Amino acid sequence: MCKKMSLLFRNKVIIYINLRISGAHSGYTAPKEKHGKRLNITDNHGWTPRKLRKQERKIKNAHLRQRVMAVRLVMEGYLGKDVASMVNVCRQTVSHYVSLFNEGGPGTPASSGFCPWARAVSHRSIAGVSFMLKFKRHLLLVSSFMIFNFFLFFIHPFFAYAKSISTPYGVLTDLGPKVRNISVNTSRAAMDKKGNCYLYMILHGTPTVLAVLDLNTGKVKKTFPLLDSTAAWAMDIDEGGVLWIGGTNKGSIYRFDPNTFSFKNFGNQLGGSKEVAIQDITHSNQKLFATTAYGANFFSFSKAKEKRVSGLSPLEPGKKFAKSIVYDQGSNTLFISLGAKANLLKWNLSTGKKEHILPLKYQSETYIYKMRIVNQYLFARMYPSEKIAVYDMKKNRFVAELSRPIIFSQKSPV
DSSP states (O other): OHHHHHHHHHHHHHHHHHHHHTTTTTOOOOOOOOOOSSOOOSOOTTOOHHHHHHHHHHOOOHHHHHHHHHHHHHHTTOOHHHHHHHHTSOHHHHHHHHHHHHHHOOOOTTSTTSOHHHHOSSOOOHHHHHHHHHTHHHHHHHHHHHHHHHIIIIIHHHHHHHHHOSSOOOOOOOOOOOOOOOEEEEEEEEEOTTOOEEEEEEEESSSEEEEEEETTTTEEEEEEEETTOSOEEEEEEOTTSOEEEEEBTTTEEEEEETTTTEEEEEEESOTTSSOOEEEEEEEOSSEEEEEEESSOEEEEEETTTTEEOSOOEESSTTOOEEEEEEEETTTTEEEEEEETTTEEEEEETTTOOEEEOOOGGGTTSSEEEEEEEETTEEEEEEETTOOEEEEETTTTEEEEEESSOOOOOOOOOO
16 A cells, blocks of 8 residues: 555656656756867857966966866867867867856956866856756755655665564675776886786876786786876886886876885976976986976986986977877987977987977877887877878988887897
8 A cells, every 4th residue: 555655656746847847837948969070169258379378377276277278279279189188088078168168258367266167076057056946846856755765665675674584694884985996097018027027007096096917817916006196198117127107287206116016206396387297208227208298398307316307398389298208229319209280309319419300291190199119110100190100210211101000019039
């Protein structure tokens, strides 16, 4: 009898809610989602790219600064997928920021509410908040209905079952959340001096985590939190098998030595600048060389002194990214990818000579995503085309192009 009354009550409530939400009483119409291949700023509210760039420099929070940058890049004419890649978010997120900007703009710099669209504490729009206030009475009714049904169909049977058994199974204990990192930013494999093989994985999250996987057993041996970073994709392994990592937000440098299983955080390397992330790192015998975003800067870090030994210097005016970097030991030369738009800087550290070597046909690319040196050849993967350009370092010219993604490595000694 009780169950029949519940079903009758529930049917009446559902009919009432459908009538209310359908607009018969409220007159509310949900905004339609806009679709399109290219994002556009339909109303700039008096803002220009130059004004937004100035505002970026005033925002101390790195996350908010990246969101303001996303809207500015769309205003400058970049495609949504390119903007998403530049600020390391998905395209849908960029589309959401642009939509909110078009609706209300960022406010005024002097106001305490500047960039409410960029805060993303809650993704409700003003219309959504208005809807919640308008229907608070209906939400209260729905909540009461859900609580009633939850008690009737879940809690009540549970207590009935608990009464029916003579021996309890034990005490329920809340162990807390166990999943904090759900995606892998990047990974590298290497060996220690004893020949043990490890896979190093950077797990995205707050904070980001370094996971050390033993490839001999297939089990995670240990994890280390990368404090100060919410992401990291700059990794390199030196001649001693030591792993070096460049982080985001504060640009911290981390070191993991598999021979002693020791981990160390060397802290903020971008202090006194507007840079927010280390994009890539490479090494020589004594130093690390690192590149940054969003001003395409360069610095070096002494492995022996365990500190930065050069200032942050911009590689080329007007460039936002120094996306990737590799070092050729034989010629003491750095190759640095710049963007957007793409260019490739060749820097001889012995003579100090710098030159741009990327052919014109590749300069329409956004940037060179990754580079690797194998013997006398430099392999450079373009983004977004995924083409691979092959540069002969002895002949000092590009000699080939590969049209499909391929992974290159040093020739096996076996």
